Amino acid sequence: SQTIHQWPATLVQPVGSPLSLECTVEGTSNPNLYWYRQAAGRGLQLLFYSVGIGQISSEVPQNLSASRPQDRQFILSSKKLLLSDSGFYLCAWSQFGLTSTDTQYFGPGTRLTVL
């Protein structure tokens, strides 16, 4: 069966520091991968998605970036964190994109607090 991992679970970082969040998927190959952010009191916002190694699409212009160095690994990064980057970051995967028989499955999330 497929599982999705995220780490760290919780992170507290000062403003201006770098960020690296990692997501890995097991039990499948060539998944579509997604990074979402959920700010306090707001819905889920899609940040990045990837259909394959090295293929990243950005949804929202910001100081974050994403990379996919391996088929089942998706990394969210920042060179300098802002206060507004605080939130709950979720990684998700789907196999074929969303068809009538498929959906996205989420990792456990990383709670990031920028001070």
Next chain:
Amino acid sequence: EDKVVQSPLSLVVHEGDTVTLNCSYEVTNFRSLLWYKQEKKAPTFLFMLTSSGIEKKSGRLSSILDKKELSSILNITATQTGDSAIYLCAVPRRSNFGNEKLTFGTGTRLTIIP
């Protein structure tokens, strides 16, 4: 631009009550609508709806889609404290790569009082 709107934003009821959560959408080339339940951490999948008028049911939860009204409802009967969560509605939209991404509503925060 695709839009998903959920109502109410917040709902507080007593254990045993029945609740109805609403989701309306404006998307091009609609194909499906999904419901998720989010407790303390990641959302978990509840239902995927593709056909109008066909109810999907799982225990005390049920959901139905109305393509004419561009909306869906999620019903929870005989609510329990474990139903307290944020309920998210999402609609896929096609990306430039040809795959699909989810547009989420802001969610309904449901609180069940014992």
